[in-house]
Amino acid sequence: MQYDVIVIGSGPGGYVAAIRCAQLGLKTAIIEKYTTFGGTCLNVGCIPSKALLDSSEHYHNATHTFTEHGIDVKEVKVNIKQMIKRKNEVVDQTTGGITFLMKKNKIDTFEGLGSFKDKNTIKIASTKGGEQEITAKNIIIATGSKPTELPFLKTDGKRIITSTEALNLTEVPKHLILIGGGVIGLELGSVYARLGAEVTVVEFMDAIIPTMDKTLGKELQKSLTKLGMKFLLSHKVTGATVKGKKVTVTVDSPKGEKVVLEGDYCLVAVGRTAYSEGLGLENIGITLEERGKKIPVNEHLETSVKGIYAIGDVIKGAMLAHKAEEEGTFVAETIAGQKPHINYNLIPGVVYTWPEVASVGYTEEQLKEKGSKYKTGTFPFKASGRARASMDTDGLVKVLADAETDEILGVHMIGPRCADMIAEAVVAMEFRASAEDIGRISHAHPTFTEAFKEAALAATDNRAIHI
Ligand code: FAD
């Protein structure tokens, strides 16, 4: 079978690329080695983690804030089996939706492991046995990533686990030890802390979410400490052993003291590694980057072989679903002869804890390092009427603007519904708005979004109204 485009991998990068190719009139096939479409994001990533975050938030509110709201409920209990069942149903509906979209767009689908025979031919080894070959002028590699393993701390899938198993526990841990204070650790740590687990985070750096603006990590740590989570920062994990249901984790403190942690589960969340095993890249002369095993690409996301592109987690850049989606569209349009563009500086980053953390553009640390002249405006949610009404007063919005032109250079938020609120900042920055532009735009009252307007006013000329 001959195609214009073959896509390998059906995560948010792959399936979006396939749909956009089909929309542009290209005859398209997609290959997925698992039985469902959607990749990490839909099956064991974004969607299931958000389903559990939402369920655990309901439980936490029922046990912590309902009484103050004047709602008395008796005997609120966690039913973890039902929680996981609902999460699985959400996943099934969402992955089923992709199957529908493939049919609707007349994309041919193949189940099996795809590998390069030559630069135009892909062998598909079906999981049910049997092999077939298909060919195309263009091939898009969208094979994603897998959890990074620490060589001295191997996961066993039962007690020392990755995010995949943490999304399917059959009990609430008594003590969950988390290695890595990044996005996965803090989101899944929040789930189990809300459900009553003791949670200890061991982080190598001196801050949680260390790659985001430093203000956010500090504020988030305060909120998660209130939730009961404990943090061992600048601590180095050295190993872990399992005995029955007990996990013992050994850690070196910054002063070199040995710390021993005992728990019933240890979640290793120290990043993800690009996944390209079994692709047969050696048959077409593509060599991986030494660091991170990523597939090297040029500015058109084309590999060293003409007509072969790579997108998403398997290449450089942020490992985010919406970054992979943009790249899927970009490559489809490039193949169709268009001249698309991605502004990587304006890909937002979100952490779905409560309060939510969201960020776009330059961090204050990056601006300092670049030697840029900038001004700052912040607005705390405790000064927001809407936040007081909903009892969500933790956090703030910080706007960084160019000292001379007033153009917004970065927006960093932590607070209620910031995951949704960051979209306004992205739009503003795509249109190169100034802080004063945002300050002069009407924002509905009372909404959380007023905090962005107020922070922008504060950055403009210290003109915030409510502080
Ligand atoms: P993937 O989604 O990893 O998909 C790759 C697909 O390729 C897989 O289905 C794989 O089976 C298939 N494949 C691999 N090799 C072959 C082969 N040889 N033949 C056939 N098929 C193959 N990002 C966000 O933006 N927001 C979030 O809230 C978020 N939450 C997350 C929560 C968790 C717990 C995790 C683990 C990740 C989360 N992410 C989130 C990250 C997000 O899931 C990834 O950035 C995204 O899935 C990357 O998309 P992709 O298309 O590059 O690859």
Ligand code: NAD
């Ligand atoms: P991460 O890079 O976000 O965090 C890993 C953390 O582990 C870092 O803070 C790092 O300093 C720390 N670390 C590394 N080695 C360590 C060690 N030996 N001991 C202690 N700490 C160590 O990675 P992650 O949380 O595993 O997530 C993987 C990817 O998935 C990320 O790139 C992220 O973008 C994506 N993701 C995104 C979302 C979201 O957008 N909401 C949610 C989950 C995952």
